[in-house]
Amino acid sequence: MNRLYNERYKSFDQYVSDQEIGFTKWDLTEGESLNRELIDHNHIFFILNGSVKISCNEFHDRIFKAGEMVFIPKSASFTGETLEASLIINHSFENPLNICDKAMMESLAPLSDTIAYRFQPLAIRPPLDHFLELFVSYLDDGVRCSHLFQAKQSEIFVLFRLYYTRLENATFFYPLIGKSVDFKSFVMANYLKVESVEEFARLGGYNVSTFRKKFKAHFNESAYQWILKQKSKHIKYKISIENVAFKDIMDEYGFATPAHFNEYCKTHFGMTPSQLRESLK
Template identity: 20%
Template sequence: MNIDTIKISGILNKITSNQNMISYAVCWIQNGAKAIEINDTLYKNVSNSIFFLKPNCNWKIIKQDLTTSSGYVLYLPKSILNHPTFKNLHITEVRLLNSDEIPKIKLSPGIETRVQAILEMLDELLSTHLKHREEAIISLLNTFFVYCDGKCNIKSVISDSNAKSALVYKFKKSIDNNITQYHEVRQFANILNVSRKYLNESVKEVLGVNAKHLIIEQLVMRSRHSLKFTDKTIKEIGYELGFSSPDYFSYFLKKHTGTTPSQIRKS
């Protein structure tokens, strides 16, 4: 595989279309895009989605906001799937590019910044001649695929208009916005105007976990980040995340991570 055939370009113009018919195209569409047209079919409501497109697809992204970038297009050579890093993995990254359908991934809130950082590092490495450049690029691509394949994201196909997938995305967005106030599934169900039972059923069907799992996942992630990367006291972090007392905060982390806040901070 020639690493120099990997390209990244921004979605900047009114129309961005497939200029490279021999490569896979991974389109990450952020805000400001009106639609994507694939094989003469127009799809709207595509913001914050990643599409995996084969070389034989005719596609174009239509922008409505010309003042800012609306994401990135990552062009990958067909030989990418033969690289040992991807070929030997028994998870679904490779199937994202090998699928007979057109995979669409709705990024979970909070993951967007990580994906953007990965693509920016890829773009930077592609423009340099640093030692071990190829290994670093392959490693970043692998990380990108793993994030896309993660349970935290909602995977579907381009033609999917599943109401449950839409609800789960709104639920995850609500968790991201309200986690410091609410920790219970019923509270989020009330915000979303659905029953707790239906919300649980939807999350289980779309992601394979229950709704409470997503709330716990977000609390643990934010707790770990604050403990490791801020100077706030354990007491301050616990109260900021909506825990009723430092003791309950410690109990929560011990139960779900096996370690105390102090141990996480020292690790």
């Protein structure tokens, strides 16, 4: 560690980054959990060593290994664990920071209609690998400077623009891209918190008619139908976890009776909760 730097840095507490936003290094042992309250932010896991198993929304037990990165969107249902000792850099962020980064994400929106999203990794290739090696040194020295982290987030998105194709970026960041990154980010951050489209519109400061039109323009379907589909993904994910009791799922998602829950699962998944859990093993 650079002791001179660390001594001086500690006197500037106002520059210490929010622990939930920025970059953290995870040096993990085999079998260690990755479940760390991720839903409030977007995350990129850069896997430098080892391998991990991740389930995210409707995608279960996907294996990611050293030299790969994976994007976890905000509000995702997520679990993960290491399959061997692993070194991971976790970059957490709310939105792309500057106009160029937002413009890139918005320019990719037309590609979303041509992509079948599969929650796939993207290779860490030069010069991104060199960037990450340097960042490991910063984190090992205890650097928590928010200004540096903001600059490095912008640099990462420059590297994505320069060294990855538009199709690669669109496939990797699929849950984030849209005609308006800010509007999509608002939707992804809040759709699990609202009980109705009317409440959703008020939360965003829209009248209901404007919100419905804006939503349809961005997601190509009504807000009501889209929210139902997203919640069904979360419910299916929870059913897939064997140690989560059906009663807990019912309470979380507002099912008044087991019969109501059974009927919902038959309608949306073609089988009862018990049958669905068995089929997902």
